[in-house]
Amino acid sequence: MTGPVDYGAAFARWRGHAPDWSAYTGHAFVTELGEGRLPRASFLHYLRQDYVFLFHFSRAWALAAAKAATDAELRAASGVLHGLAHVEMPMHIRICAEAGIPRAALEATTEAAENLAYTRYVLEAGYSGDFLDLMAALAPCVLGYGEIGARLARAGAGGPYADWIATYGGSDYQGLCAEVGALIDAALVHRLGPDWAALPRAAALQARFDTATRLEVGFWDMGLRGARA
Amino acid sequence: MTGPVDYGAAFARWRGHAPDWSAYTGHAFVTELGEGRLPRASFLHYLRQDYVFLFHFSRAWALAAAKAATDAELRAASGVLHGLAHVEMPMHIRICAEAGIPRAALEATTEAAENLAYTRYVLEAGYSGDFLDLMAALAPCVLGYGEIGARLARAGAGGPYADWIATYGGSDYQGLCAEVGALIDAALVHRLGPDWAALPRAAALQARFDTATRLEVGFWDMGLRGARA
């Protein structure tokens, strides 16, 4: 990858230390999607699971708003939640409908084990930990998709998955990533000060980020497996 | 009171059984506000405390979204949260600024014990219980303000607090109350069936509603005490 995105200091640090970051952002699912040769069945399988994922991921952002310590954190988290629940999920329903998956089928999707593992890990990190634990567990998905989208968009993507790439590589989503990165940096400094990376807490947060990244790899694996799962 | 509002079946039942409902909706603070003779110091004291209240109350609605069982519940709760965090709280800041309370003073408000008791009770009900516990604890504030606003508006309110009355008695807020009432009724039937009122659980939910109503009375008492507190 050349010229990774800039979503703030914490993300730069966390992605740089996460053992599975390349395995996640450079996964075969991503490469095949970018080159337009991902099997349609895999993409549709992924889309259906992603719908279930988005429901639980929205709940996790709602939990972040519930755990906010400042008005700014509350507004930022509720803004992301609103975008997920009132824009991204309806868009997802529409895309699936166009792909021949009616809403009833979408809602009847059996949650794959990899999907369940990921979302419950993130939610539980938030419930048992605090706002920072939740941010570290949420970051790989939000910001990783931004990094992937930006890279694929720069590669000049066309083909069957151009819409997906345009969504995550586009300026709206990139702007969201910049905001989330700034939210995370501010939340860290607000609680732990500018030298937070030197504290024992930093290792625990890195572990949250690492585990969530590992679970993203599992999610792509599941997607690639497609209809077999 | 003549002709109370219609916000659904659960609210009608809960308010009918709550021992302190009249003490809450017919509190001296409300009467004096409606007649325009509430001391300005009491109103400003209430406004400042209400700003702190709104922050925690928003967190409670965020928690409701985190605990949603269906897409509809998620969208409804995140809609209320968005309205609180992105419309009502900014409006509150503006009203306070016009009343001579700058934002910094607002944010430096020391939370009164009655305020703290109420918001933490609601949040803890949600964390320790489930979505229904949270709804029963949230209902007295959301729907009680709707009932009060509608009654004062019908009484033909002018005077110094006409804006407050127009906000809660107006069609936007009344529409929100109808939506929240419908959300609660649907959530109850979705989990407990149409005969939920006959289950032991109904007594626990009534107790949530009753306690939250009792804490609303404490909030008005605190408001009336005004600058003395």
Next chain:
Amino acid sequence: MTGPVDYGAAFARWRGHAPDWSAYTGHAFVTELGEGRLPRASFLHYLRQDYVFLFHFSRAWALAAAKAATDAELRAASGVLHGLAHVEMPMHIRICAEAGIPRAALEATTEAAENLAYTRYVLEAGYSGDFLDLMAALAPCVLGYGEIGARLARAGAGGPYADWIATYGGSDYQGLCAEVGALIDAALVHRLGPDWAALPRAAALQARFDTATRLEVGFWDMGLRGARA
């Protein structure tokens, strides 16, 4: 299986409806363990993962105590937690030490994905739901081990895993299962009345039990995979 155990009405119902109950309690890991031909590497791999599991499972029982609605529920849940944290976990450390796994190695165990998925699912069910959601998610492990232990013990077990079988098939653990079964039955009736199985809520609780059972199958799969994982 002949003559399954009696741990109360809810368990009888839930196990009877769970699609994967036989896949769980009759898993190859269990059969091989009972017949003494489970590879040692698989058993040790399982033991190490089970230590990590017990930590998070203890946290889930602690959460049950936090969500108790009555003194009896509080005492029962804190009793199970105390047994896990002060008896079962130290015993586990001792057994592992005797098997050549020192405590430091035990605590350095990398949590397998199947392990993480299971424990976080249970904890999140408890945090987002209520006491009943948690009970339905906890039941397959506690009571399934009881059923497995009782069956293997009746089969007259000797061999290398006789201690494991004696633990879960023995009267102490069987007594615990009877108590947990009674706790669950009482908690259901206390909240939902004697006809709880006819309510919509019953399907959601069954889904909790089913998912946890499915995740138990994954845990045995992981154990059987052994050192390869």
Next chain:
Amino acid sequence: MTGPVDYGAAFARWRGHAPDWSAYTGHAFVTELGEGRLPRASFLHYLRQDYVFLFHFSRAWALAAAKAATDAELRAASGVLHGLAHVEMPMHIRICAEAGIPRAALEATTEAAENLAYTRYVLEAGYSGDFLDLMAALAPCVLGYGEIGARLARAGAGGPYADWIATYGGSDYQGLCAEVGALIDAALVHRLGPDWAALPRAAALQARFDTATRLEVGFWDMGLRGARA
């Protein structure tokens, strides 16, 4: 007060900075209890409310166990919970029975607003924050009672409340306080390092301790009000 107790570094710091610490530990309720002239009605009123308090306080310690990051934290928190639920609460029931308050009356106690405010604040601090927020909110009660008990015991207490003083001033409870103080110090260093007091987080934790201390004052006020409440 001469020669305060030693329950570790964090407690020494927190109590030294809490504005209401003297108002709490030197409250008229405490002084009158120590001198044996506290009205019996006040003491019995306090005992009844304290029984309700202990139930929710036990739930808060259970939540601490659910939020533990290490085996040592899990064991310590579950040990305190076990002591509360299986020793202190039964003892409380017995003491009340001897004082003419049967168990049914005890369980039918209406929770005073000051009681509710305190316990829900502590629980919500734990749910919305992390293990440290919970420790800071739990400390004033656990360790403040230790400090009060030790002081009254040194003053050579006899009279009608000698049992109460012997309980909290005695070596069992003083040992518990030393353990809880050590748990808190270790938890802080484990997460934030030895210089935690210089971090922004320290102010938030102090605020938790201060608010809980303020709510203890409210609890004594409520006790002193006695049967009037």
